[in-house]
Amino acid sequence: MPKVFKIRKGLNIPLKGEAEKVFTRAELAEFYAVKPTDFPGLTPKLSVAEGDKVKVGTPLFYDKYRTSIYFTSPVSGVVHLIRRGERRKILEVVVKTDNSQDFEEFGRSNPKELSREQVVERMLKAGLWPTLRQRPYSIIANPEDKPKAIHISGFDTSPLSPDLDFAVKDEGEAFQAGIDALNQLAEGNVNLNLNADYPPSSVYTKVKGVKFNYFSGPHPAGNVGVQIHHVAPINKGDLIWVVNPLDVIIIGRLFLRGIYDATKVIALAGSEVQKPRYFIVKTGASIANIIADNVTKNPEELRFISGNVLTGAKIEPDGFLGFYDNMVTVIPEGNYYEFLGWAQPGFKKYSFTSAFLSSLLPGRKYTLDTNLHGGERAYVVTGQYEKVLPMDIYPVHLIKAILAKDIDKMENLGIYEVAEEDFALCEYVCTSKTNVQEIIREGLDLMIKELG
Incomplete structure (x- = not known):
């Protein structure tokens, strides 16, 4: 029996707007983007210019200091815009899609029959190497390294998080192929960490070539860093790689079909979404399609987040899904001042410290906004x-x-x-x-x- 790690510290924030378990295939967005800002430590060098035609899997840019690591287009079309920030820093490479969806061919193969070098080369060329991140530092893994283990968190406990058991439904073959590829890369085990609080998907339980670990408890029990800490803490000199389960499926498709198919299931959630549900999209898609006529207020009054409310990035209503994100969250903007807010009963407010009377109403869910309700101040020893x-x-x-x-x-x-x-x-x-x-x-x- 796999060991169950019980996480006792943490917090589940009770937000309104959980996604209903309904699949909706979103129409192909007009624009897609790959954002260098999604990759800490990256210094990008462009491979394309505005107006260039690209296929699915065509390199858009690469790492200046590790030139073999490519970042490729999730769709075919034309490079519409290279958006820059201060000091000409590259923020986004935007591709306007066409209807043909032509793919670069990388060749089908069984990863079990390939050498480690061949698996690495295939993933580098297809632009899938950035799906692998290393601990320490939480940056893109170095292809020349051999980690002592690879960890996959098969569940997410963040606020309004997508149900990853639901998101990987019917992808058993691709998930297994992805696991087979990962087993060629690591010196040690590929660890699949699952939620012990409910039966996992058969996509997870039937996979071969992994070591199962089970976790129970509140958020951040689903964080892969917390899981690694309890399974085998990282010491100086250790190297662990981590990967998202939806990216494992995309890796598997590369070997099964010989193409970069960036299709995945994401959740659109939040208190300001009229019909929160799951959408089938491609990595880097503009969110304009999925939020159109599906939010409760004027977009200027809302905060659109690629990712969850704790770690996600603020984007515009026509902004783009982040490379590692599996959800889009929409909550009210907190651009207001509140007179003596701390002195009010707070029946509609949530507090970790039970400072409001809402603590007398357990099980209630809340509409929370982005207001800090105060300013930065010196540290107070509170524990x-x-x-x-x-x-x-x-x-x-x-x-x-x-x-x-x-x-x-x-x-x-x-x-x-x-x-x-x-x-x-x-x-x-x-x-x-x-x-x-x-x-x-x-x-x-x-x-x-x-x-x-």
Whole structure:
């Protein structure tokens, strides 16, 4: 029997707007984008110019310092726009799709019959290598490395998260092919981490070539970093790779069909969505199609998020789905001031510390907005971080070490084990309104700069 790890610390935020388990195949969007900003540590170099014609799988840009890592187009069409920011930083490469959907051919093969080098080469050429991220640092894995293990979190516990058992439905063959490919890459096990609180999908339970681990408890029990911490904590010098289960399916399609098919199931959720449900889309799709006539308010009054409310990125109503994101969340914008909000009974407000009378109404779900209800201030010793971070580290001490740029203390306090998403709940409950995830990313970037 696989071991069940019981996560006791954490928090499930009771938001309204969970997606109904109904599949809707979205119409092919007019525009798609691949965003270099989705990949921490990446310095992109363009392979195309505006006006160039591309196929599905044609390289759009590559990593300046690891030139074999390509980022390819999810659709065929024409490069419509290369959007830049300050100092000409590349923000998005936007492709206007056509109706032909011509594919670059990479050849069908059985990954079990290929060498590791051949699997790596196939994934690099198709632009699928960025689906693999390494711990420590939470950056794109190095093709030359051999990890001691690969971890896949088969469930998501973030607010309004998609049901990944539902999302992988009927994809058993592709998932198995993806697992076979991953087994060629790792020195150790491919770990499939599942939710012990309900029976997993047969796509997961019937797969071969994995080690099963089960987890039970509140968010962040579904975070792969928390799972790794409990299965086999990362020490200095260790290397673990992680991958999303929907990306495992896309990897499997590459070997089964010989093409880059970026189709996946995402959830459109949130209190301001009229019909929250699941959509079949391609990676990088514009969300304009799926939110059209499906939100409750004027778009200027809403926050559109690629990802979940804790770790996702704000996008425009015609913005694009992030490379690693499996959901789009729509909540009210919090651009207002509230007089003596802390002194009100708060029947319609949710508080982790039970500061409002709403704590007397268990089981209720809430419409929460983006208002911080206060400003950044000095740290107050409350012990709140420790209540929501189920890892054996001292979160406040680690954050202070990062702010002080003390490399030795950062190492001793567990910087190798964490990523931004692991501290998302700390940021949510923070009395001091500190941008905790941003600090963690700065710390990880500092470690890369100083230690390589």
